[in-house]
Amino acid sequence: MTLILPYAREDGGNPPSLYPDYRSTVLRSPRQPPLLVPPTLTEVTGPAGNWERLIGPAMTDLTTQHKGTPQGQRIVVTGRVLDERGRPVPNTIVEIWQANAAGRYIHSKDDWPAPLDPNFTGAGRVVTDEEGNYRYVTIRPGAYPWGNHKNAWRPAHIHLSLLGPAFATRLVTQMYFPDDPLIEIDPIANAVPLPFRQRLVSRFDIGTTVPNWALGYRFDIVLKGREQTPFEDDHDD
Numbered sequence: 378m379t380l381i382l383p384y385a386r387e388d389g390g391n392p393p394s395l396y397p398d399y400r401s402t403v404l405r406s407p408r409q410p411p412l413l414v415p416p417t418l419t420e421v422t423g424p425a426g427n428w429e430r431l432i433g434p435a436m437t438d439l440t441t442q443h444k445g446t447p448q449g450q451r452i453v454v455t456g457r458v459l460d461e462r463g464r465p466v467p468n469t470i471v472e473i474w475q476a477n478a479a480g481r482y483i484h485s486k487d488d489w490p491a492p493l494d495p496n497f498t499g500a501g502r503v504v505t506d507e508e509g510n511y512r513y514v515t516i517r518p519g520a521y522p523w524g525n526h527k528n529a530w531r532p533a534h535i536h537l538s539l540l541g542p543a544f545a546t547r548l549v550t551q552m553y554f555p556d557d558p559l560i561e562i563d564p565i566a567n568a569v570p571l572p573f574r575q576r577l578v579s580r581f582d583i584g585t586t587v588p589n590w591a592l593g594y595r596f597d598i599v600l601k602g603r604e605q606t607p608f609e610d611d612h613d614d
Contacts, residue, residue: 449478
């Protein structure tokens with residue numbers, strides 16, 4: 378077990394609990410000011426050491442989990458996980474989940490008329506190395522309608538969940554793609570104030586691209602500080 382220091386307060390840039398354009402926050406956001414609850418030993422300790430022993434082997438290639446090849450554009454996503462001082466965060470697990478190339482999740486509540494892909498589940502995980510690097514292979518997800526308002530569409534995005542050294546340190550964010558016109562009109566993305574919103578957009582990286590095989594994108598994740606990546610709560614779509 379690992380003991381960590383008390384958590385720092387949230388920095389600017391994270392979306393508010395209440396953002397009326399994101400309609401479900403009107404019902405679920407707190408109505409009273411938050412109370413600071415001192416963490417106990419349960420919150421500041423957690424599993425340490427060999428992630429593979431704890432949860433099984435990493436799943437870094439989401440395109441090879443089934444018998445066939447998934448439909449869509451294969452991509453490689455790479456980046457670093459950094460702390461507030463720009464230092465690498467090693468041995469932290471990054472969970473990945475996303476829609477398929479048609480913009481559909483494998484979920485009982487996702488029933489809009491887009492095709493499911495029998496060769497793509499849309500879930501994976503990777504552990505950062507000693508320099509905080511991570512890398513995974515997947516399919517570029519499609520946009521999808523989500524019912525927030527008339528003709529509402531979510532931009533293509535990948536969900537990322539980071540599990541730190543304690544149970545209460547789980548952070549969740551979304552990675553968007555450059556030059557996606559839906560970002561400008563998406564209430565979830567726009568709940569993050571400017572200029573922090575741009576930190577959620579990956580950048581095309583020719584150095585990550587694998588010739589004749591996959592395009593490459595880079596997305597660094599900063600946990601705290603002035604360059605912090607905006608994070609969300611566990612209920613965002």
